[in-house]
Amino acid sequence: MPTYHVEMLEGRTLEQKKKLVEAITRVSVEVLGGQPDSVDVLITDIKRENWATGGKLWTEPRD
Structure with a gap:
């Protein structure tokens, strides 16, 4: 079964990550079959100072 790597800006709560x-996991089992315990999800929290979109760090003011 699959292993998912999720990278996102830090700040989500433990409850949000749990959901x-x-x-x-639920959608993977529905679509691919298999058992929930065979689905791995790795979450990496990235500091805003280490993520940029459109040439701007997320610590900079957004237009």
């Missing part, structure tokens, strides 16, 4: 991994 996310439950949803990813």
